Amino acid sequence: MRTVYSGELPVSYMQFYVESRPEAFGEQPWRPCAGQRNGLCGASVPGYLFLTTGLHTGQVGLTVEVHDEAPPVADLWEDIVEVSFRPASPKTAVLPWGDGELCAAELAETDHRVRYCARGMDVEPDAESAVLDGGPPVDHYLLQFWPAPPAPDQVVRETSRTAGYWHAHARGLPPPPTPGELAEAARREREAKEREAAEARERAERLRWGGRIPSERVLAAGGNVMMLVRLDRDLIDEVDAAGPRAQRDLARWAARRALAAAGLDRVGWVAAGLEGLDRGEALPAPFDDMSRAFDRLLADPAVPQTLVDSTDGRYDNVLQQAMALPALFGAAEPDPLRAALDALSHAAATWGSAYPSLFAEARARLRP
16 A cells, blocks of 8 residues: 555545546546446546535645555445546546645556545534634545456445435436537547648638639649739639630730840840740750849840839839840640740839739730
8 A cells, every 4th residue: 555645635616636647637527426326536537536525615634545456445434435537647646626746646547446435524603713813624524446447336325415415416417418428529529620721721712812712723723823813813713714715915025025025035145045935845945943033034145124113112123124035935835724824923113113014914915
């Protein structure tokens, strides 16, 4: 036998606890005495015990023992109950109400029997006042643990009016949920959370796409489409509905309009890239590598350098040629939908805040 604690325990609201749950610390998903014969030691919540005292507030005597087998029942205890208990973690602690750990029982994570013994539970008001004034405890308790297979709770001895009241109260409680009911509740909770998460993702996706989610084709296209969401959400759907041939034609047109606006269509090596694009061929060097193409763009003295404002008008020092060159790469994308959307977005950046007139031309090309 091992005595874990012997001394005084501060109680409030006639209760203290044994807790071993690492995650649901202090929570009671249902009444701890639900489905029991006894109302002094609630054990229906796995890994948790709810213990009732006679004293409402003050100090009571408490001894906590751990045994290897069932100890004999002592005659000095007036009220005795037994329950089954299985720790939910390596740590099993005795806790006062609203306070830190009183002691740790260090029980193995296996089935145990718990005997809760009480003496002096019928505490009179004067006696409680004396305890609150610093007098010695008037009710005393013994909490014993030992390994044992699960068994129904039991009222071993009943003497006090207080114990009788709590036993009757426990027997009037509805039973705790069955394992099947718990599993069903967990399933419903899980599905509800999954629905909430899916709805939240859908709301976020709608917001990201300007209020409505586009087709799977647009979602799969990727590229620079998000710029068009900000500039003209409806145009995305119109391009999507146009079909591959019209999309490819629009991509080439948008690239040419971008390069022309930046004066790059008159630069020989850029014009060669446009010609290859129109013929449906792979872009010639240096357009086989975007970094090399930009290096040449910035180093070639024949390339004009003009500034344009940003599409939102916040900046007026955007290098127009740097905005236009990616339109050629975008228009050459294998997927005609992505090619059209990418070329349009880069063309819009090339036109700056004047992009609405460019988009009006694009819509005119899409009309049958």
